[in-house]
Amino acid sequence: MTRRFSKTPTVDRRRFLTRALQATGFLLLAGCDSLSRSDWFPQLLGKTENASEKVQRLLSPRQAMAKEFTPDDLSPVFPANGTSNPESEAYQALAKNGFADWKLEIGGLVHDPASFSLDELRAFPSRTQITRHDCVEGWSAIAKWKGARLSALLERVRPLPSARYVVFHCADPDEDGQPYYESIDFEDAHHPQTILAYEINDTALPIQHGAPIRLRVERQLGYKQAKYLMQIELVESVESIAGGRGGYWEDRGYEWYAGI
């Protein structure tokens, strides 16, 4: 029985194959990395973000609720990611007297711009939920959040018909002075689990978790859960804000639709 390739490869052939594989691998990787640094290729890759968003929103009922857990499921330690203590003088001054002078401004495309103190926010209809926080890095942590329903606040300030996005401006600038901000659409803004949280695990929100107020928008990744909220702005388009992609991390290549 003749068998053409049954001989064990000689050392030379093996060395040649290994080198050829290494060279091919190197060229492929270098090619992929230069594609990553081009303008057009990441944009092409980003197109599927729209596909993922559309398909997920098609499959998922508008008011589908994120799973809620029991007190037994709480993470022993809830990690503080990103900024854990904003350095700006204005924020430090607010923190010094327990945010008694802090006010959340809501403006932009609304009939009745307003600002609310922490006590006033606590008087709004609230919601308490034990939910899972999914970081884009891959880890998850479970905590109990209590906060004012964003839909109730929006009802109070009465959005104009042209308003399409709710933008959250935060108190934490990065090392280059770029402030953190985030934006969500009206569908998520009116979702019952979307709250401005002032409590985590039954205690006032500590500074590392975004005191005095942090956004919770439970069907999206962790970077959407903006901390240190200072101002809420209703806009028709996010293009004129900072990098124009609707959020701090979005301006750095992450997806605005942070559902996956």
Place this chain on the structure above:
Amino acid sequence: MHVYRHTWPVRLGHWLNLLCLFVLIMSGLQIFNAHPALYWGDRSDRDRPFLSMRAVITESGERRGITTVWGHPFDTTGVLGYSSGMRRGFPSWATLPGPQWLAMGRRWHLFFAWIFVVNGLLFWLYALFSRHFWKDLVPKWNDLRHIGRDLWRHLTFHHPTGEEARHYNVMQKMAYTGIVFGIGPLIVLTGLSMSPAFDAAFPWLPDLFGGRQSARTVHFLACFAFVGFAVVHLVMVATTGLVNNLRSMVTGWFVIEQGGGTDDAQVFQDPNG
């Protein structure tokens, strides 16, 4: 004797899969590197990972990469945990892009995931409707009876010739059905379980795997099932007639050697036969 072994949808799907797996595995490792640890359950308790890759500084000031599995530490310096002077899970030659760049890794991954899924679904439809699935892929009772013999033949690199080589043997059938109808859907479903939006719509999905972090761990293990499959597949392709195998997956035509003789008399078969 020449036989038309692979129809064009199978060939196209095969090479698309190669591209997708290459990109998905390497961009997946890039994403993993953003938090190089795995857990069981719904949450990540940092003190109880199932697997973790860390860089530690020894008493002499040296940096070592330590991979811990079920509490057992292994020194993996240069490959896992610490490589090329950097603290990172998998080394830069294994990730896409090479440098730490999570946002770009996600773009590659989520783009090629779509191609992988659509390609896989089309293959499923094709295999079911063309009877490729029942005819060629599903192990039959007759195959399973000879499983011991076939396993021994594989381990000793004795492969069927002549009439027997016209069909997949039982090891091939099990490997292909296992990958296409087992590990394939498993890696897609565990991937979707990591999506908070998808979980809100289908809360039973992550629960199926024991929670989001379990799903992430299973996703990672399924990835290495693909890697294992690819390694065995490549060894088999190389040892059972590299050129013949490659040609059959490019042109469709596969040469079968007649037992005991040379194959000078080439019998061309009807491609649809």
